[in-house]
Amino acid sequence: MDRFLSIFFQLSLILILAFIALPILVVFAASVSPTATITFDPSQWTLRWFAALTASRWLDPFLLSLKLAAVVTVLSGLLGLLAAYVVAYRKCPGHEAIMALLVSPLAVPQIVKGVAIVLFLSSAGFYALLGTPGLIMAHIVLTLPFVVRMIAGAMYNFDKRLDQAARILGATSFQRIRFILLPIIKPGLFSGMTFAFILSFNNIPLSVFLVRPGETTLPITVINHMEYSLDPVLAAVNVASLAFILAAILLFERIGGFSAQIHGGSK
């Protein structure tokens, strides 16, 4: 019976993985097929569509998305750190209400958030903020709840006796944050920032309201292109951004060492 269960679980795992991976394989095949007809014959495969990505109509949106995601990641990391510190260590009254407020955007659909931000900016007369500054703000509203939760979780788990131990050894409050608190919550900080990066880089529902002509992010450019044609260059864009995001996650993991936190094991 145990054996049967074990085989059943393994089979289910394979099916789930296949369900996740197969569409990616199809997209990959599409990105290297010479025509819009997908072929799985490697002898016909070509890198022509990937070469097309170096044109400025793809490169510029990619660079914008990259810049946007980088700024959003750093800012929401910083803001999240400060907010989580205040909330987790009860540095001010009403910390529970603040936490609720910080994570409340999660409950609002992104489309609604997008409309609200555009209406706010235009009715308040901040037309200059439409475009990249508005995108940054909107994305931070989206990413901050994730970042705050991740960092606050790490701070709640932080053993305060470590702080006491550092203190009795003569560490000032700045030294304790720098040498004890930050290194220990680093995995939480970096996993939050990884989420922020992915959410920002892939975002459509918020960005669609805030991009300006000639200044669009990569996902919006893909949507626009799809309205006119469904050619293999779209598949190439997808494969390239997927590879890029994987590389970014690996980089964050190398710096932050958070994989243990994500899959719950110990390193």
Added chain:
Amino acid sequence: MNSNDIEMVSVTKTFGSNLVVNNIDLAIPTGEFVSILGPSGCGKTTTLNMIAGFAQPSSGEIRIRGKSQRGVPPEKRGIGMVFQNYALFPHMTIAENVGFGLKMKKRPAGETRDAVQNALRRVHLDGFENRYPKELSGGQQQRTALARAIAPEPSLLLLDEPLSNLDLKLREAMRVELKDIQEQLAMTFVYVTHDQDEAMAMSDRIVVMQDGVIAQTGRPAEIYEHPRSSFVADFIGKSNLLPISDIRQIENDWFVSLGTKGLTLSVFIPDGMSGHDARYCCIRPEAVRLAVTDEGIPPLPNRLEGTLSRIVNLGAYFDCFITLKDGTVLKSLVRSTRLPGLAVNQAVFLSIDPDAVQLLSR
């Protein structure tokens, strides 16, 4: 050696309406190993936290090396501390942990390295510099915590039940080592524990706390031999603690009645005590001499007969429970080689030297 490292003057600590430490006065001389001993909730950890600066006295004053510590944060007090859960920094190597205090004080790297080496050698952990805390056993982590606390060479070290997470064998070995280190470094140790064996084994002086007040202060032998209250007698060591129902004087001799069924013992009244104040008597089990025949016990006044109701074999000793004729149960500690054939339900004879009966007024 005659100056005091720590002085606490009428220190009181309340948490809300809860009186945790009630008006204690305590002076800890430089270079002494002082244990604060008491059951959980007696205020001993709060007392330690107030010395460290993690808690502020509600009233009263704490002086360290003669200076009032009011408004001085822990990081400025220049004292070391060993925590119960060790509180090692998990992201730092053993060497980084031990060198942390010196690094915070911005000492030169060479000096720090030497101090780390010295501290690690002292706790027999040289060679572990590049390991991480989680790669070490509980005992090794404990030693690391000690090395980290002594590396900056504070004159005063606070220890909060540092051995309570170790197994018995290790705990006993560490007692000897802690005492050695304290003597070698001539540091003042303030050691908080609920384990009376630990306090007895290491301390120059023991401060027994009960419900936020100091029940008794004294050298270990003094406290063991002359407990001042039934609480101290009961808490330190094993004892036969019996309430006194009556005490009377016949010429120069005093007699106490215990219980209601006529158990009477001849006792001595110590100087400075009025016999009529006695409420309890305390007899240490090793002072209850046990024999299997009438001739086995000396011809002293306090001769009792009873039945052996239980024997707990401690290896070198038997912990014997004897039920007397009137139903009172007395404990007696018997060297197992002296009476190897003891058996339950055997009739036995007891004698108690009147000197060994401690009279307590509360």
